[in-house]
Amino acid sequence: MELAFLNAVYANGGPYVCAYLDTSRDTEDPDRGIALRRRQVCEALVEQGADAATVAAVAGVAGRDQEIAGRHGQAIVAARGRVVLTEELPEPPVRDEAAFTAVPDLMPLVVQYAPGIRYVAATVHSLTLPHAEPADELEVACQAGVWPSSAVAPGDCRRMRGPTVSWLNGAGQEAADGIAGLARSTGAEAIVLGGITWARNVLADNLSARWRRRTVTCDGDGYPAPQGRALMEEELSAAFEGQMCGADRARVGLFRARRTSRHGAVEGLSDVVAALQRSQAGTLLLNVPLGFPAELRVGAGATRIGGPPAADLGPYGALGFGEGPAGAAVIRAAVRTGAGLIVVPQDQLPLTDGLGALLRYAGPERTPHFHRPSHG
Secondary structure (H helix, E strand, O other), X not given: XXXXXXXHHHOOOOOEEEEEEEOOOOOOOHHHHHHXXXXXXXXXXXXXXXXXXXXHHXXXXXXOOOOOOOOOEEEEEEEOOEEEEXXXXXOOOOOOXXXXXXXXXXXXXXXXXXXXXXXXXXXXXXXXXXXXXXXXXXXXXXXXXXXXHHHOOXXXXXXXXXXXXXHHHHHHHHHHHHHHHHHHHHOXXXXXXXXXXXXXXXXXXXXXXXXXXXXXXXXXOOOOOOOOOOOOHHHHHHHHOOOOOHHHHHHHXXXXXXXXXXXXXXXXXXXXXXXXXXXXXXXXXXXXXXXXXXXXXXXXXXXXXXXXXXXHHHHXXXXXXXXXXXXXXXXXXXXXXXXXXXXXXXXXXXXXXXXXXXXXXXXXXXXXXXXXXXXX
């Protein structure tokens, strides 16, 4: 996945407020529960020394996503009295978190947004006789998205309708062309079809061979979608479970090959940090569940994570890291150097310390040493 959407977070510098909270609306009195969590988050930030203006900015958006039904969460980053990022989370955090820190920890957000598969979902349903087949009139609803983030941030839902009697005489082809056009224009790599079985099959048959190879059919209807949720959300979840986007699959294959040849790829926290310091990492690979150390010690004003002095990096320069958890520093470095990110289940590709990187170019062989803080 690309991380460019996080660039604005680091544009003006910190310190930052970073909050993750459960804003689900699947309880009996969600507004009361959300108000309590918002107050607790703000109190925690005040206790940590966050300024009043920034805390107020967080309070102004926390839990204000009433338009989204069901289970979900919210990620908020604010600095210097204003919100610099607010994103919806497909799953609520295990527990609400709030931190006032030099570097915001965006790792929980990016992990939830992987794998970032572009798709088009389309479902055929009856407009007039829900329990009869064939119906008098059929409608196709279709929607483009990026899974799984679009589960709680869906795009526009397009609709095409026509008499059932015309479905086999051109209407099915017209609808299939509309779906394929949406897929082309949004860079989709998969089409997921659902709804009335015979009509769904007509749609699939009328897609070109290129799109038929990328089409998944499912028994569910997924229509209408709950407020603020993606069309065919359950069907999409089943179709994409354990999957990666095509580009990521190719990069993982390249990483395996380069790791075997010991050229052009590194793994382990120390080597990945060194590559990030040199702007050498083109793509990061990250294992889930997360397995690298929770923190790295960063000296105040330092330009490294426990590594050598900046001068020791020779012509490659150094990337500044601020205080914060290891995940926060790694994501910040990836964003600042334009690196992509692939989240890979550990059982599919185990990585030393849970981290790996594909390199943009060959660099020094020596691995700088960094310090892992002791714990007791």
